[in-house]
Amino acid sequence: MQETPKELQVAEEAARAAGAITLRKFGELSTREIHRKDFRDFVTETDRACEAEINRIIRAAFPEDGMLCEEGTTAEARSGRTWIVDPLDGTLNFIHSFPVFSISIALKDEREGLTHGVVYQPVQDELFTAEKGRGAYLNGRRISVSDRREEEGWLIATGLPFKEYHYMEAYMAMLQDVVRVSAGIRRAGSAAVDLAYTACGRFDGFWEYVLYPWDFSAGVLLVREAGGTVTDFRGETDVYRRRSIIAGNPETHPLLLGMAGKHFPEAG
Template identity: 65%
Template sequence: MNQELQTAVRAARTAGAGILKTFGELAHSDIQPKEYKDFVTAADRQSEADITKILTEAFPDDSLLCEEGSNKTGTSGRQWIVDPLDGTLNFIHSFPVFAVSIALRDSTGELALGVVYQPVLDELFTATRGEGAFLNGTQIHVSTRNDPEHFLIATGIPFKDYDYLDAYLATLRDVIHDSAGIRRAGSAALDLAYTACGRFDAFWEYKLYPWDYAAGVLLVREAGGSVTGFDGNSDVFAHHSIIAGTPATHGLISEKAQRHFIL
């Protein structure tokens, strides 16, 4: 494990331990509205502080892009992308589906490593470009299922921007016909990690932010899957929409999304 991955893992585990201390015990005063139907908690902010401290001490010349605003422009050309608590609404409601997500883009803009940590289950997903994806040290791969009647597909439902709701629902209707079931867990980072390890056969969501998906994108790719935007562009940072899947599912979801969305 290289120094960057070691540091990201240490940061994720430190943040996860802190998050668990208040899980199920949040006071109302610990929750603040961030924007319409979007919230931030004291646990989000403390997690981000823990992560950025560790990353900055180890790599002071790197940039930071963080959901809660602890951003920094460095001189190295590298950028750490951090979601300190992906699934905040789940966390607020004591629904145990949330994660810490940390990714690194190198000086060429390519994803170099990704870490997604689910502290409730102590599941650590890691990936380094060109070296595979792992769950708690064991290599993982995307699903090999080929029959749509067996597919379990994850998605994210629009919850504050309704301009594309009709297109989303039309896509969802089509996907329902070509799957055994749909899941909306509330954490894109975990949806992608679970796609990487074969629990989900695919994941799609429209309008995400880099901290939601950066680490998970590398996990899926290193586990043998494909990830693009809805427009088919492999540069997921260009469009902020995600279709992640296996050789059997990626094209299936892409065709349905492109049928209904104006891109």
């Protein structure tokens, strides 16, 4: 049995610590603890507490590493490595006591790319982990993307435009195409969860336009280490150049990519 590297151990510790914070406040959040960041975009005191705890744990173990966190915590990457963190992905779900949210932590090396990733769902106590070249796991058991080949059985995940509407027409056109060739569509409200579920075969594919590194970094590594493919809407594997993600198995990824090319020809 392979030894868990220190990086993954620390990421798991940080994710579980943040998860414990969310569980203490889940269903008990007061309006005083909810703040508006932007149009239809919110942050809670719990998001901030989770980020502070994750930053504390990681910086204690790896003081030379950089930090890039959704709620503003940053640190210079003197080691050439950066931790990319979403302390609570699915904040709106959390605010409404809808039990689908996650903590996402990834480590990106300037030379090697994504090397470690963790997505943790506190309510379900599901810990998804991945290390580059060593596979993806759910609570210690190896996972893989789905092997479904028949379109009529596919369950596809996506996000929905919620504050940027310039691409609404293109998005709805692609959504219609996906509806026609699948059994169903799901919108969980957490891109990290969508990608983790794609990695373990619960979803057969996932696409979303307008995402940020903390939304997808850990999930991208999970899907790739589970045998899937992840690109942007142009089919490029460097998903940090643009704000779009398509993930899936050998059947769903090329289909979704073709649809994205049709409806988002200028995506970038």
